[in-house]
Amino acid sequence: MTAPKTLFQKVWERHEVVPETPDTPAVLFIDLHLIHEVTTPQAFSVLRERGLKVRRTDLTLGTMDHSTPTRTEQVFGGKPFTIESAAKQVKQLEVNCAEFGVELLNMASNLRGIVHVIGPELGATQPGKTIVCGDSHTSTHGAFGALAFGIGTTEVGHVLATQCLLQTRAKTLAITVNGKLRPGVTAKDLVLAIIGKIGVGGGTGHVIEFRGEAIRALSMDERMTVCNMSIEAGARAGMVAPDETTFAYLKDRPRSPKGAEWERAVAVWRTLVTDEGAVFDREVVMDAGAVEPMITWGTHPGMVAAVSGNVPASSSDPVFGKALDYMGFAAGQKLAGSPINVVFVGSCTNSRLTDLRAAASVLKGRKVAAGVQMLVVPGSQQIKKQAEAEGLDKIFRDAGAEWRESGCSMCLGMNGDTVGKGQYSVSTSNRNFEGRQGVGARTLLASPLTAAASAVRGAITDPRDLL
Amino acid sequence: MQAFTSITSRTAVLPRTDIDTDQIIPARFLRTTSREGLGKQLFADWRYLADGKPNPEFVLNQPAAAGCSVLVGGRNFGCGSSREHAPWALLDFGIRAVVSTEFADIFRSNSLKNGLVPVIVDEATHQWLLANPGVEVTVDLATSSLKLPGGKAATFPIEPFARYCLMHGVDQLGYLLSKDAEISAYEKRRAAR
Numbered sequence: 001m002t003a004p005k006t007l008f009q010k011v012w013e014r015h016e017v018v019p020e021t022p023d024t025p026a027v028l029f030i031d032l033h034l035i036h037e038v039t040t041p042q043a044f045s046v047l048r049e050r051g052l053k054v055r056r057t058d059l060t061l062g063t064m065d066h067s068t069p070t071r072t073e074q075v076f077g078g079k080p081f082t083i084e085s086a087a088k089q090v091k092q093l094e095v096n097c098a099e100f101g102v103e104l105l106n107m108a109s110n111l112r113g114i115v116h117v118i119g120p121e122l123g124a125t126q127p128g129k130t131i132v133c134g135d136s137h138t139s140t141h142g143a144f145g146a147l148a149f150g151i152g153t154t155e156v157g158h159v160l161a162t163q164c165l166l167q168t169r170a171k172t173l174a175i176t177v178n179g180k181l182r183p184g185v186t187a188k189d190l191v192l193a194i195i196g197k198i199g200v201g202g203g204t205g206h207v208i209e210f211r212g213e214a215i216r217a218l219s220m221d222e223r224m225t226v227c228n229m230s231i232e233a234g235a236r237a238g239m240v241a242p243d244e245t246t247f248a249y250l251k252d253r254p255r256s257p258k259g260a261e262w263e264r265a266v267a268v269w270r271t272l273v274t275d276e277g278a279v280f281d282r283e284v285v286m287d288a289g290a291v292e293p294m295i296t297w298g299t300h301p302g303m304v305a306a307v308s309g310n311v312p313a314s315s316s317d318p319v320f321g322k323a324l325d326y327m328g329f330a331a332g333q334k335l336a337g338s339p340i341n342v343v344f345v346g347s348c349t350n351s352r353l354t355d356l357r358a359a360a361s362v363l364k365g366r367k368v369a370a371g372v373q374m375l376v377v378p379g380s381q382q383i384k385k386q387a388e389a390e391g392l393d394k395i396f397r398d399a400g401a402e403w404r405e406s407g408c409s410m411c412l413g414m415n416g417d418t419v420g421k422g423q424y425s426v427s428t429s430n431r432n433f434e435g436r437q438g439v440g441a442r443t444l445l446a447s448p449l450t451a452a453a454s455a456v457r458g459a460i461t462d463p464r465d466l467l
Numbered sequence: 468m469q470a471f472t473s474i475t476s477r478t479a480v481l482p483r484t485d486i487d488t489d490q491i492i493p494a495r496f497l498r499t500t501s502r503e504g505l506g507k508q509l510f511a512d513w514r515y516l517a518d519g520k521p522n523p524e525f526v527l528n529q530p531a532a533a534g535c536s537v538l539v540g541g542r543n544f545g546c547g548s549s550r551e552h553a554p555w556a557l558l559d560f561g562i563r564a565v566v567s568t569e570f571a572d573i574f575r576s577n578s579l580k581n582g583l584v585p586v587i588v589d590e591a592t593h594q595w596l597l598a599n600p601g602v603e604v605t606v607d608l609a610t611s612s613l614k615l616p617g618g619k620a621a622t623f624p625i626e627p628f629a630r631y632c633l634m635h636g637v638d639q640l641g642y643l644l645s646k647d648a649e650i651s652a653y654e655k656r657r658a659a660r
Contacts, residue, residue: 041499136573318482435512
C-alpha cells in the first residue's frame with residue numbers, strides 16, 4: 001500500500017513531467033492558463049523575439065479585466081477609454097491573442113469578466129487541474145480542489161511556450177475550521193480572521209488546505225472567497241477538497257465534461273481528498289463559531305479586528321504606528337461608527353451572484369447615506385445579467401449605488417475607478433495596502449454585508465444591526 | 468538576463484516590514500506593454516511628494532543611497548501582487564540584491580528570473596544591517612554568502628538551479644524548451660488516460 005497523501009501531493013504528482021531533483025526543479029504540466037491584458041504583453045514579446053508559438057492554445061484562455069472601464073457607455077457605447085495606456089494595453093492583448101491563436105473573451109463578449117470569476121463560471125476550472133495566471137489571486141480556483149497559483153510574466157512566457165513551469169514543491173499547511181459560522185458572519189469574515197491569526201506571511205512557502213465542518217458547509221462562491229485570500233496570508237495556493245457541492249456547481253457548465261465523460265471525471269474527482277493519516281507540515285485549528293464580522297483597520301490584511309471591536313491599543317508589529325498614521329486612526333479607538341466616504345462591492349474576492357445578493361439584502365428598501373459613493377461591480381457579464389434578472393440592479397440603483405459593467409475596477413484602481421486621497425473606503429476586495437485603491441486612499445476590507453450596512457449608515461457598521 | 472557573480476555595494480536600508488509590491492510599484496504604472504524604464508516609478512508613492520518632487524525624507528532620495536545596489540528591507544519583502552514589474556523596477560533603478568529575513572514566494576521567484584538576488588539572512592544579521600545603514604557588503608553567489616564588514620559572512624539559501632542560471636546569465640525558458648520530448652510524452656500519456 002502506498003503512503004497516505006495530501007490533496008496537494010496527489011494533484012502535484014499527477015502533473016510532474018519531470019520530477020524534482022536536488023539540483024533541478026520539477027517540470028510541472030499546466031492544465032489551464034488564464035491570461036489578461038496587464039501581465040502578458042512582455043511575455044508575448046519574448047515569444048515573438050524567439051520565434052516561439054503558444055504550445056497549447058486549447059488550454060489557454062484570455063480575458064480583459066484589470067484596466068478596463070466599467071461605465072456602460074465605454075464598454076458598449078463606443079465611447080473611448082478614459083485612460084489611453086489602458087486602451088493600448090487592451091488592444092495589445094487583442095493583437096497578441098489573434099496572432100498566436102488564443103481564445104479571447106474581449107470587451108464585446110457576454111462571457112467576459114474578472115479572470116478568476118469566469119474560469120469557474122465557464123466550468124473551465126475543475127478539480128485536480130493545475131491552473132495558473134499572471135495574477136496572485138489565481139489561488140481562487142483552489143476552491144475546486146485545483147492547484148492554482150499566481151505567476152510572474154516570465155513564467156507566463158514559459159507556460160505559453162511549453163505549457164509547463166519549473167517549480168519546487170511547497171510545504172503543506174492544514175487549516176481546519178470546526179463548528180458553524182453564526183448568522184451575519186460570512187466566508188470573508190472567516191478568511192480575514194484566519195489571516196489575522198496566522199499573519200500576512202504565515203502561509204509563505206506553503207499550500208493551504210482548508211478543511212473541517214465549517215469549510216464543508218460553504219457554497220462554492222464562499223469557498224472561492226476563502227481560497228482567493230490565501231495569498232494574503234502569503235500562501236502559494238489554497239485548496240478545498242472537492243465534494244458534492246463542487247460537483248453540483250460544475251454540472252452542466254459550458255466547459256464541464258458531459259455525459260459519460262462527466263461520470264468518469266466525477267469518479268476521478270472523488271479521489272482528490274487527503275488520505276486518512278496523511279501528514280501536513282503544519283496544522284492550524286479554528287472555531288468558526290468564534291468568528292465575528294471582521295474589518296481591517298490598517299495597511300495589510302492581517303491588521304484586522306471585529307467590526308464591533310477596536311483598533312488594537314498596541315502592537316508588536318513594527319509598522320503599527322505608520323499604519324495608524326496612514327489610516328488616520330488612533331490606537332484603541334472604536335471601529336463601529338467611524339465615518340466612511342466610499343463603498344465598493346466587487347473584485348475577485350466578492351463579486352459573485354451570492355455576494356451581490358448579500359449586499360442587496362441589506363440595501364433593499366434603504367438608501368446609501370448622503371455623501372457616500374457606492375459602486376457595485378459584478379464579477380462578470382454573466383453575473384451582471386443574472387443579477388439584473390433578479391432585480392438586484394434595481395435595488396442597488398434605488399438605494400443610490402452605481403451599477404457598473406464587470407471588471408477589477410476599484411480593487412486596484414487601474415481603470416480610473418479610484419478612491420480619493422484620505423477617503424475611507426469599505427471594500428469587499430482583498431488588499432488594504434497603502435494607495436491600493438488610489439493615492440492616499442484608506443481601505444477597510446470587509447464582507448458584502450458589512451460593506452452594504454456601512455453604506456447605509458455612512459459609517460463602519462456591524463451588519464447584524466441591520467439584518 | 469544579466470549574469471550575477473558578485474556585487475559589492477553600500478546598503479540602503481528600508482526597515483519597514485511587509486513591503487508589498489503595490490508600494491514597490493503602484494498599479495497605475497502597470498498600464499505598460501514594456502518592461503523598460505520602470506525605475507523612475509519605483510516606490511513612487513513614498514519617493515515623491517504630491518507635487519511630484521522627490522521626498523527628501525525617503526531613503527532612496529538621500530545622498531547616502533546614491534549608487535547603492537543592495538537594498539535591505541524588512542521581513543516578508545515583496546508580498547501581495549504577482550506583478551513582475553516590481554523586480555523590473557528595482558533592477559531598472561539599479562538594485563541588484565535585496566536582503567531580508569523572509570521574501571514572499573512570487574516576488575522571490577520573479578526576482579530570480581531577472582537577475583535580482585533575494586538574500587535571506589538570519590534575524591541577528593538582519594538586525595545588525597538595519598541598525599547600520601550604508602555599510603559595504605558583498606553578495607557573492609559563488610559561495611552563496613553575504614560578506615559583512617570585519618570579515619564576517621552569512622550564507623544564504625538559494626536553489627542550485629536558480630543559482631546556476633543567475634551566475635551564467637541564462638534564462639530558464641531554454642531549459643524548459645529542452646524538455647520538449649518529455650512534455651510531448653506526458654501529453655500522450657494524459658491523452659490516453
